[in-house]
Amino acid sequence: MNTTRKLGELEVSAQGLGCMGMSQAYGVRDNDEESIATVHRALEIGVTLLDTANVYGSGSNEELVGRAIAGKRDQVTLATKFGIVWTDSGMDARGDAAYVKQCCDESLSRLGVDHIDLYYQHRVDPNTPVEETWGALAELAEAGKIRYAGISEASAASIRRAHAVFPVTALQSEWSLWTRGIEDEVLPTVRELGIGVVPFSPLGRGFLTGSVTSADDLPADDMRRNLPRFADGNLEKNFAIVAALRALAEEKGVTAGQLALAWVQHQGDDVVAIPGTKRRKYLEENWASVGIELSKEDIAKIEEVASADKVAGGRYPEHLARAAGK
Secondary structure, three states: OOOEEEEOOEEEEOOOEEOHHHOOOOOOOOOHHHHHHHHHHHHHHOOOEEEOOOOHHHHHHHHHHHHHHOOOHHHOEEEEEEOEEEEOOEEEEOOOHHHHHHHHHHHHHHHOOOOEEEEEEOOOOOOOOHHHHHHHHHHHHHOOOEEEEEEEOOOHHHHHHHHHHOOEEEEEEEOEOOEOOOOOOHHHHHHHHOOEEEEEOOOOOOHHHOOOOOHHHOOOOOHHHHOHHHOOOHHHHHHHHHHHHHHHHHHHOOOHHHHHHHHHHOOOOOEOOOOEOOOHHHHHHHHHHHHOOOOHHHHHHHHHHOOHHHOOOOOOOHHHHOOOOO
16 A cells, blocks of 8 residues: 655655644543554554644643654654634634744744644634735745645635745645535645645544444543534434444445545545544554555445435534634
């Protein structure tokens, strides 16, 4: 199997590791030693792209990743992000030049490195021209603090404007069997411009693995308890999709999660999914999906049982949705 892919000019492993859940969102931060062991195991098996952000765990996730890669920097393609800010009313975005440079210096310090390989604008600031943000990124690249720049959850128009200032290497957006909003307009745009695609939550925040059958399965502080697709009524309808997906997976001798990942990874050689985990067991299971071959008939069957119009509930509640897709 081909274990590397290219995001623009940046060569990375064919799948990355999302590190957010090691510090926030999916229950208690309970085992930093296992999280660090998971990063080390990722590097051993060939996963080189590590993804974090300044906002994950209020900076503690970057510190954790920094500890994990100490002495191993040359084995890692390190991605982090800036731009999400939390307010009393929910998630907002900031992208003024001074803030971009401040965030970069803070991330470099927390990560314990002298440069970031792929630096993403996490959300587009509606109050700052994207040209200002990307002008600052160009200056950071010139200063050697970043190598490449990416953008997350952005509209086709914002991507074009950013790319006109400084090359956009990768788009990071949610993309999975049950979240396919980028396909109509954004995906054709990035492919026209030669920009790679990094799907986050390619397993539907874990739902497509079949591990969640009730909200009671989730820790009390798990963010998914507040997401519409995990709400009573919606969750039961969505689990019917997973049951059908599992039946197809069993025919191929793989898990439902591996089949869902394989579907994403078969969307193009410019696609590098970043499933998140803090356990070596699930890391290895996810990485094995890179070797799964799907025929056109397989893909058609998967899309039939897991079509987007069968998904019940929106991606986010209103207070989290406002900053997406600007």
